[in-house]
Amino acid sequence: MSSDPTISRRRFLESLAAVGVVVACGPTAAPAPSASSSASAPVATAKPVSIEWWRRNYTPGSQNAETITSDAAVKGWKERNPNFTITIQGGPFGPETDQKFDIAILQQKAGPDVFHTTGGDVLKYAAAGQLSEPPLTDAERRDFNPSALQATTYKGKVVAYPLWIVPWFEYINLDLFKEAGVTPPKDGNWTYDEFLAAAKKLTFKRANGKQAYGFAHANDEFAFMLIDGGRPYDKDVKTWTFNSADAVSGLEKWVALAQAKVMPPDFLTLNPNDSQARFLSGDIAILQRPSAMINVLNADKNWEFGKNWDIANFPKAKGDQTAWGGVGFIAVREQQDADKKAAAHQFAKYLTGPDIGPDLKKQTPPVEYWLAPAGRTSAAGIYGEYHPAKAKVAKMGAFTYVLPNVSTWSEIDQKYMRPARDAALEGKKTPKQALDEVTPAAQRLLDEANK
C-alpha cells in the first residue's frame, strides 16, 4: 500500500528566513556599552558552562549553510571563550521541526537554552513566558533596525534579538533585457509604469525559440500590494487595513501584470524553489525574491553579477519606495539556571553582532556567516563585504517594510489572503471584492492575536 503519510518540509519559514544560532557562554559579564565595539569580550575567568543550541536544518556532517555556519560560529566563539561547550541540535526545515521546537519550549519548558526563531514563533513563545528579555544597552538598542525591534516586541518589551532582515527585491536578467532591447532601470529605480512597459517588452520569443516572460514571483508574498502605500495593519497593529484603497490599487496593478500576460502560465503555482529555477533557466526577465537568491546565482558559473544579472528595487508607485521583508531572530529561553541564561545572552549578542562576521571570515576556510543583511547597523556592512550584490542589498534595509508580528498571521496568510490573491489574479473576483471578502476573518484573527 502507500507509505506512511509524509509531509512537505519546506518553505514555511518563507519571508522569515533567518536561522539563528544561539549558544550560551560564560558567566555574566556586563555588556560592553558601545554598540560598535565588541559586545563579546572574552570572559577571562569563565567557569565551564555548557549550553544547548537549536538550529533548524543543522545536520552534522552535511554541507548545508546552516550546518557550516553553526559549526563555524561555535568555533569562533570558543576561540574567544574556551571554557564552554555547545551542543547543537537540529531538524530539517518544515513545520514538523517547528512542532518539535514548540513541544520542547512550550510544553516541556525545557530544551534549548538558545535558539533561532521567526516572527510568529516569537510571539507564541513570549506569550507563554518562555523568552528571556535581552539585556540591551541604549546604544545597542539604537544599533538594531527599528522595525526589526518592533517586530520582536511583545507587550512593550523586546523579547528576542533580531538577527537579520531579509528584503525582497527584483532580480533582473541582463541578457534578456539586452535581447529585448530594454534598458535596465538606472540605479535600480523604476516607476510602476516603466516596470509594466518593460515587462511587456520582455515577454517575447527568444532567438532560440524559447518563450521568455517579463515577470514572476513566488506564492509566498504580497509585496505588490505595498507599492501604493497599502499596508496590512495600521500603525498600532490593531486594525486590518489590507483592503484599503491603496492596497486595492496595489493589487489592481498586480492583476494588470497577469492580464498583460507578462507572467508565465504557472505563475500561480510557483513555489520559491521553482521560481528561482525558472529564472536560472533564462525564462524570466524579472524575478521578485529575497536576498538568499544571491547565493544561488553566485553558485552558478553562468551568472555573473553586473554582466548577466543585476538587482533592482520594487517599482515605485504612489507610495514611497518600499520593499517587502522578513526578519529572523535569536531567542534565549527563560529558565532557572541564571548562569546558562546569562551565557545564552552573551552568545546571542555575539551571533547578532558585528564581530562574528569578521571572525568567521578569518577562519580556514573562510565562512560567510551572514545569509542575509544583519539586523544591526554595526554588523550590516559585513554582509555587503561578501559580494557587490550583497553590498547593494545591504542598503535596502532602510526602506524595507518588515511585517509586524501578529501571532495569527500564518492563518490569515494561508487560509484567507492567498486564496483572495489567487482569485483576483485569476480574474475570478475583482481585487476589491477579493480583499473585502476576507477582511472580516482577518480582523477577527487580528483581534484574537491582540487579546
Place this chain on the structure above:
Amino acid sequence: MTAALRRHGWSYLFVLPTFSLFVVFTLLPVAQGLVLSLQDARVTGGSFIGLANFGTLADDPVFRQALGNTVLYATVVVAAQVTLALIVASLIQPLGTKSRVFYRALFYLPLVNSAILVAIVWRWIFNPNPFGLANATLGVFGLGPFLWIGSSDQALLAVILSAVLTVPGGGVVLYSAAMGSLPRELYEAADLEGAGPFAKWRHITVPLLRPTTLYLVVVYTILAFQIFERVYIMTNGGGPNNATITIVQLIYSTAFQFGRYGLASAMAVVLFVMAMVVAVAQFRSLRTDVEY
C-alpha cells in the same frame, strides 16, 4: 477450566500483543483527540467549549471546500484503483510464470519511491507551460496546452489524474496473492460445463475475491480520505484559491501552523465519522462469508 474458557483464553492471547499496543499508541491518542475536539485547545492548553468547534467548522467555507474536494477525489480514485488493480492482476494471472514474476515486479516497483518524490514528478508532468510533459504529449495530438495545476478549475483534475494514471501496485500484488490461492476445482468444473474465460472470471474469480476487494475498497477509501502530501506538493498547499485543499491538509495546517489543536481535532472527528459511515456501507455491500 472449561474447554470454552481455555479456547477463549487462547483467543485473547492471540489478540493480546497487537491489541495492547493498539490501545496504548492508537486508541488512547484517538480518545485524547476526541477530548481535544471539545476544547479550545492550543499548544499551551485549552478550556472546555463543548461542540463549539463543530459549529465553527460548519460555518467555515474553507472546511466545506476541503470536504467536497476530498469526497470527490476519493470517489473517483478508489473506484478507478480497485478496478485497475483487479483488471491488471487478472490479466497477469493466466500468463506464464516468468511473465507473472516480471509483471508483478513491474507494477510493484513504482511503490518503492518516496511518495514525496513521486509527487514532485507529477507536479512537473502537469506543469502549465507548453513544455510540461502532459501538455507536450497532448500537443502532439494538437490538444492543449492546459493550465492544470496553474488553474483553480483544473488543479483538482490534475491531482485525480495523477492517482488514476498509475496502476496501483499494492492492489495488483494483493489480488495476485489471493488469486494464487483460489481452488482449482471450481475452474475445472466450469471448464467441464464449457464456460469461457470471461464467464469464469466474472462468476468464479471476482466473487471469490470479495474479501480482498473489500479490503482494498475500505483501505483505499481510508487512504483517499487522508490524501495529503500528493496534493500538497503538486499544488503547493491548497492550490490556487484553495482549489485542491483536502481535509487532512486543513487538519495539518490548523494544528501545526495555526496552533489550533482543538479545531483540528474536531476536523479529525468529522473525517472519522465520515469514513466510518462509508466503511460500514462497504462492509455491508461486500459482505464476505467466503471460504474456499
Place this chain on the structure above:
Amino acid sequence: MSSTNRLPVHVLLIVAGVLSLFPLYWLFLTSLSPTQYVVRVPPEVVPRELTVGNYQPIVRWLVNTVVIAGVITLFHLLFDSMAGYAFAKRRFPGKDVMFWLVVSTLTVPAQVTLIPVFFILRTLGLLDTYPGVILPGLADVFGVFLMKQFIQTLPTEYEHAARVDGASEWQVYRHIIVPLSRPALAVLAIFTFQRYWNAFIFPLVILRDPAKYPVQVGLATLQGEFNTDYGMLMTGAAVAALPLIAVFFAFQRYFIEGIRIGGVKG
C-alpha cells in the same frame, strides 16, 4: 487463453507499466545528473551528463532504517497473523467490538495521534530511542485487517482436522494457519517494510539525535532553506529505494499458485 491471444495483453500491460514507472525512472535519472540539470525547466528527460553522487551520511541513515523497518516488519508478521487468525476464525466475547474498534481507527490520520503519542513516549522515557520509534509502528492495524481477510478464506476443515489429531491451539496456528497464509504474509512483509522504510513524520518528531535518523528524515535535511541539493536528494532517494526492491523480490516468490499443500481432501 492461447498464446496468440496474449500479445495484446502484453502490450497493454507494458504500456501501463511504463506509465506507472515513469516517476521511478525520473528518480534514478536525476540521481545521476548534476543538480543544475535537475532544476532545469523543462526538465531534462534524457540525461546529458551522468555523475556519481556523494553518499556519506546516507549509509548511516540506511542502516538505521533497516533496523527500524526490519524489526517492525518481523513483529508485524507475528502479531498480525495471530490477531488476524483470532478475528477470522475464532469466536470470543467482545470480538466484534474489538475488531470494529481496530478498523475504525484506521481512518484517523497520523497527524492527529502524533502529539499524544509523543507525550506517551515521553512518559515512558522512550523519546529519542529506537524502541520509541518502533513501538508506535507496531500499533498500526492495517496488517491485522489484511490477515483477517485472508485467513477468513481458509477452509475450516484444516483446523478441525488438526484438532481432532490432538494439536494444541498454538500448534494449529503455527502449523496450519501460518503455512497456508504464506502469500498474505509475504504481501504483509512487503507492505509493512515499505511503509516503515518510508516513514517520516513520527521518526522526525520522536528522534533528536541525527545519528539515529532513518533515511527519509535524513534526506529531508538536504533540502536547504535557500536552495536544495536536488542531485544529492535524488541520489539518496534512489539508494533508499533499492532495499525495497530487494525485499520485494525476496518475498514475491511466495505468491505461488497451488500453495495449498495437499489438504483434507487429499
